[in-house]
Amino acid sequence: MRRTSGLATTGIFLLCILSQVACSAFMAGQRSTYKGDPAIIQVGADRMAVESALGAPDMAVSVDNGRTKVVYKIDPDAHSQAGRNAAVAWHLVADVFTLGLWEIVGTPSEMAARDKFTTYLIYYSKEGKIDQVETVK
Secondary structure, eight states: OOOOOHHHHHHHHHHHHHHHTTHHHHHHHTSOBOOOOGGGOOTTOBHHHHHHHHOSOSEEEEOGGGOEEEEEEEOTTOBOHHHHHHHHHHHHHHHHHTTTTTHHHHHHHHHHTOOOOEEEEEEEOTTSBEEEEEEEO
16 A cells, blocks of 8 residues: 655645635625715605715616616625725735635635625606615615
């Protein structure tokens, strides 16, 4: 029976660790960034005010009687772009200093901090004012 050399075992171990390195950093980089305060979405609000606060909607379609339905997917707990970049940098530095062992902690923590989107269905009247809002979590 052949014994595997210590060098081969170490190489396999390092390969396994390197295949997992940066998973948490990648997950942190995929987080959504702050889009705006959804508190502006109120019946009677002007469409221009909503779009200036939240940006362009994710989807817009015309519906009956000149009304328009728009959809926003917003994570109210989203981070700023700088916060997202800091999380990516933290995970990468931790991976380097722990030789990839940080992933044992980093990946589950990123899974727990995953985006929790709320979908807002907004109906605008033909005058451009919100006349109906539906929230889907």
